[in-house]
Amino acid sequence: MSHEPTTNPGKIIRLALLGNPNTGKTTLFNALTGLKHRVGNYPGVTVDIKKGSFTHQGAEFEILDIPGTYSLAPRSPDELISVELVLGLNHLEPKPDVLLVIADASNLERNLYLATQAFETGISVVLALSMMDLAEKAQIRVDAKSLSNQLGIPVVPIHSNKRIGLEELKQSLLEAAREKKTAALVPFPNELEDSSRKVLGILGESGSLFLARRLLLETDGFLSRNLLPLLGDGLKQAVEAERQSFASKGINPVSIEAKVRYGWIRETLSPCVSKPSVKPVTWTDKVDQLLTHRIWGMVFFFLIMFGMFQALFTLAKPLMDLIDEGKAALGGFLGDMMAEGMFRSLVVDGLLEGVGGVLVFLPQIAILFCLLAILEDCGYMARAAFLMDRVMAKCGLSGKSFIPMLSSVACAVPGVLATRVIEDRRDRLATILVAPLMSCSARLPVYTLMIGAFLTEGYPDWFPGLILFCMYLIGFILAPLGALLLKRTFLRGQGAPFLMELPTYKRPSFRMVWARVLDASWSFVRRAGTLIAASMVIVWAVLYFPTNHPQGGTFPEKIAEAKTPEEKDALEAEWKKSSYLGRVGVLIEPVVQPLGWDWRIGVATLASFPAREVVVGTLGILFEAGSGEGEEVEQKLREILPKITRTDDPSKPLFNIPVALSLMVFFALCSQCVSTLIVIKQETRSWFWPVFTFVYMTLLAYVAALLTYQIGMMI
Amino acid sequence: MPSLDQIPVGTRGVILSITGEDVIAQRLMEMGVIDGEPFQLLRTAPLGDPLDVEIHGYRLSLRKTEAARVQVQIS
Numbered sequence: 011m012s013h014e015p016t017t018n019p020g021k022i023i024r025l026a027l028l029g030n031p032n033t034g035k036t037t038l039f040n041a042l043t044g045l046k047h048r049v050g051n052y053p054g055v056t057v058d059i060k061k062g063s064f065t066h067q068g069a070e071f072e073i074l075d076i077p078g079t080y081s082l083a084p085r086s087p088d089e090l091i092s093v094e095l096v097l098g099l100n101h102l103e104p105k106p107d108v109l110l111v112i113a114d115a116s117n118l119e120r121n122l123y124l125a126t127q128a129f130e131t132g133i134s135v136v137l138a139l140s141m142m143d144l145a146e147k148a149q150i151r152v153d154a155k156s157l158s159n160q161l162g163i164p165v166v167p168i169h170s171n172k173r174i175g176l177e178e179l180k181q182s183l184l185e186a187a188r189e190k191k192t193a194a195l196v197p198f199p200n201e202l203e204d205s206s207r208k209v210l211g212i213l214g215e216s217g218s219l220f221l222a223r224r225l226l227l228e229t230d231g232f233l234s235r236n237l238l239p240l241l242g243d244g245l246k247q248a249v250e251a252e253r254q255s256f257a258s259k260g261i262n263p264v265s266i267e268a269k270v271r272y273g274w275i276r277e278t279l280s281p282c283v284s285k286p287s288v289k290p291v292t293w294t295d296k297v298d299q300l301l302t303h304r305i306w307g308m309v310f311f312f313l314i315m316f317g318m319f320q321a322l323f324t325l326a327k328p329l330m331d332l333i334d335e336g337k338a339a340l341g342g343f344l345g346d347m348m349a350e351g352m353f354r355s356l357v358v359d360g361l362l363e364g365v366g367g368v369l370v371f372l373p374q375i376a377i378l379f380c381l382l383a384i385l386e387d388c389g390y391m392a393r394a395a396f397l398m399d400r401v402m403a404k405c406g407l408s409g410k411s412f413i414p415m416l417s418s419v420a421c422a423v424p425g426v427l428a429t430r431v432i433e434d435r436r437d438r439l440a441t442i443l444v445a446p447l448m449s450c451s452a453r454l455p456v457y458t459l460m461i462g463a464f465l466t467e468g469y470p471d472w473f474p475g476l477i478l479f480c481m482y483l484i485g486f487i488l489a490p491l492g493a494l495l496l497k498r499t500f501l502r503g504q505g506a507p508f509l510m511e512l513p514t515y516k517r518p519s520f521r522m523v524w525a526r527v528l529d530a531s532w533s534f535v536r537r538a539g540t541l542i543a544a545s546m547v548i549v550w551a552v553l554y555f556p557t558n559h560p561q562g563g564t565f566p567e568k569i570a571e572a573k574t575p576e577e578k579d580a581l582e583a584e585w586k587k588s589s590y591l592g593r594v595g596v597l598i599e600p601v602v603q604p605l606g607w608d609w610r611i612g613v614a615t616l617a618s619f620p621a622r623e624v625v626v627g628t629l630g631i632l633f634e635a636g637s638g639e640g641e642e643v644e645q646k647l648r649e650i651l652p653k654i655t656r657t658d659d660p661s662k663p664l665f666n667i668p669v670a671l672s673l674m675v676f677f678a679l680c681s682q683c684v685s686t687l688i689v690i691k692q693e694t695r696s697w698f699w700p701v702f703t704f705v706y707m708t709l710l711a712y713v714a715a716l717l718t719y720q721i722g723m724m725i
Numbered sequence: 726m727p728s729l730d731q732i733p734v735g736t737r738g739v740i741l742s743i744t745g746e747d748v749i750a751q752r753l754m755e756m757g758v759i760d761g762e763p764f765q766l767l768r769t770a771p772l773g774d775p776l777d778v779e780i781h782g783y784r785l786s787l788r789k790t791e792a793a794r795v796q797v798q799i800s
Binding site: 150272303396510513 | 743746748752768772773781785786788
C-alpha cells in the first residue's frame with residue numbers, strides 16, 4: 011500500500027515520533043495525546059510501541075511512538091520493527107505521512123544524526139527541539155529559524171510540560187502532511203550515490219534513498235537477511251554487486267556513514283548554533299562530582315537503594331493490608347448474603363481471591379514505578395547503571411539489570427516489569443528469567459512459619475535471623491549465577507555493546523511520573539490481571555471438586571452439620587485430600603518423600619501454585635489448624651506442626667529440622683507464583699519463557715531441597 | 726598510540742581511529758566516536774569500569790573492552 015501525503019481533509023494523518031533516548035520523546039507523546047493511547051501488537055517484538063491520537067483544527071492525527079534510538083540502522087528484531095514502521099514496510103500499519111523527530115537542543119550534533127536519516131526516507135519531516143532550557147543553561151543558543159532554513163523543514167522549539175510550542179508544532183505537522191517540503195540531504199561521495207540510485211531504481215515504489223543506502227552500508231547483513239526476502243529476488247544480487255563496486259573505489263562502508271553525516275551536521279549547524287568557547291561548569295558536572303564519586307557515589311547509591319526498598323516495603327504494606335482486609339470484608343459480606351454452596355465458594359474463595367490476588371500487587375507496582383520514573387526522569391538511573399555495571403558485567407549482564415533484580419526482592423512482578431529499561435534483548439530476558447529467584451516478600455510467611463516452629467526455641471537470639479538471612483542469600487547467589495549460565499548457554503551471542511548516555515540532570519516532571527505509574531499499573535491489570543484471576547479460579551476448582559463424601563452426601567453439607575470445630579477441621583482436611591488436587595498430591599507422594607515430605611506437604615505445595623503464601627493457609631487446613639487467614643492460623647500452626655506425626659510411622663514426628671529446611675529451600679527457589687509467570691509471558695510475548703522458568707525453577711528447587719534434607723539427615 | 730582505556734582520567738585528546746568493522750565499531754561511530762573528534766575522559770566508575778567520556782558536548786559511558794578499540798591522540 012502506498013500512502014501519498016494527503017490533501018483529503020477527511021483522512022487521518024499518520025505520524026511516527028522518532029528521537030534519541032532522553033530527549034523528552036515520551037513527554038511529548040503524552041502531551042500530544044493526553045495519555046490516550048494503546049499498545050500496538052507486533053509479533054516478535056518485546057518493546058511496547060504506543061499508538062495515540064489527537065486532533066488539530068478538525069484534522070485527525072494518529073501517532074506511533076517509536077522506541078528511542080540513536081540510529082535507524084537495525085540490528086535486532088526490536089529495532090527492525092521500528093525501521094519497518096517508519097518506512098511503512100510493516101503490513102500492520104500504513105506508511106506515516108509525517109515523521110516527527112524530536113531533538114535535544116543542548117546536544118544537537120548527536121541528535122541530528124538520526125534526523126538526517128529520517129530526511130532520506132522521502133517522508134515529510136518536522137523537527138521538534140526539546141530541552142531548550144538546558145541548552146540555555148549550558149550557554150548554547152539555537153536559532154530555530156535559521157536551522158529550519160538550513161534543513162529545509164519546519165523546526166519548532168517546544169516545552170512539553172509547560173505546553174509551550176505544542177500548537178505551533180501541530181500546525182506544522184498539519185501543513186507538512188498537506189504539502190511535502192524537501193529536506194536537505196546529506197551528500198555522500200559520488201561512487202556511493204551512483205550505487206544508491208541503482209538500488210533505489212530496483213526497489214521501486216516501496217523504496218527510499220534511506221533504504222537503499224542502508225542496504226548498501228550495513229556490514230552485518232541484518233537488514234538484508236530480514237527485509238530482502240520481502241522485497242523480492244534480484245535485489246540481493248544488485249546490492250552485492252554495488253557494494254563491491256564502491257568498495258573497490260576505496261569507500262569503507264563501515265565508517266563512511268558516520269563520518270559523512272557528522273561532518274555535514276557540523277557544517278550545517280555552525281551558522282545556527284552558538285556555543286561558548288569554554289564549556290561552563292554546569293550543575294550536572296557539580297552533582298556528578300558527588301554522585302559518581304569513588305566513595306560518596308557508592309554511599310549515595312546504597313542510600314538511595316535502601317530508601318527505595320524501605321518505601322517499597324513500608325509504604326506498600328499498609329495498602330496491601332487494606333486490600334486484604336477489603337477482600338476479607340467483602341468476602342464476609344457476600345458470604346452472609348449468599349446461600350451455602352458451590353456458588354458462594356466460587357465467588358468468595360475463587361473469584362474474590364483471584365481479583366484480590368491481582369489488586370494486591372498494585373501498591374508495589376505503583377510505588378516502584380513512581381520511584382523508578384523519578385530516578386529515570388531526573389537522570390540518576392543512568393548513573394546507577396554506571397556505578398553497578400562492573401558488578402553486573404561479572405554475571406554477563408549490564409548495570410541496567412541491577413535495579414530490576416533488586417526490586418525483585420520485594421516482588422518479582424514489578425521487578426520483571428522494571429526490566430523494560432534494559433534495551434538489550436538477551437540481557438533483558440536473562441534478567442527476567444532469574445529475577446524470580448530473588449527471595450520476594452511472599453516467601454516470608456513460609457520462612458517465618460518454619461523458623462518460628464522449629465528453629466527458634468532453644469537457639470540463641472541471633473540464630474533465627476541468621477537462618478532468614480541465609481534464605482535471602484540463596485537468591486542473591488543463585489540469581490547472578492543463573493544469569494551467567496543463561497548468557498553462556500540459551501542466551502549466548504553478541505549483544506549490543508554497553509554504550510550509554512549520561513544525561514543532564516533535571517527536575518523530574520510530575521506529569522511524566524504520574525503517566526508512568528498509571529501506565530504500569532493499568533497495563534498490569536489489563537494484560538496480566540485476567541489471566542492471573544482465571545488461574546486462581548482454576549486452582550480453587552481443583553481443590554473444591556469433587557465434593558462427594560465417601561459416606562454419602564457432600565463435604566459442604568457435612569461441614570455445615572459439624573458440631574464441634576475439631577470435627578469441622580477434620581472434615582475440611584479430608585475434603586482437601588479427596589479433591590482432584592489432593593488426589594494428585596497423594597499420587598505424587600513418592601516424589602516428595604525424598605525431600606522428607608508427606609502427601610500433606612505435597613498438596614500444600616501444589617495448592618500454592620497461585621502464590622507462595624497460600625501454602626500457610628493450606629497447611630492450616632490439612633493439619634487441622636482451622637481454615638482462614640492471617641496470624642491466627644500461623645500462630646496455631648506454629649504450635650501444632652512440631653506435634654504432627656508421620657502417616658507411615660505415628661511414633662515419629664513428621665517435621666524435624668532437615669524437613670523444615672528442605673521446605674524453606676524449596677520455597678526459596680520454586681516458581682509457585684502464577685502472577686510472576688504470567689507477567690513473564692506478557693513481557694516476553696511468549697508462553698515458552700514462563701514454562702521454561704517454571705520447569706527450571708521447580709527442578710532447581712527440588713534438587714536443592716533434596717540435598718538439604720539428605721545432607722541434613724546425615725548430620 | 727594509546728587507546729581510550731589506557732589514558733589517565735582528565736585527559737583531553739582527539740579520536741584517531743576505531744579498530745574493527747563489526748557492529749560495536751558501528752555503534753561507537755553512530756554515537757559520535759569518529760576520527761578527528763575531540764573528547765575528554767572525565768572519570769571511571771568507582772569500581773574502575775566503565776568510563777565516562779565527554780564527546781560532541783554530551784557524556785558517553787562505555788566499557789574498557791570497547792574503549793580499547795578506540796585509538797586516541799592526547800593533546
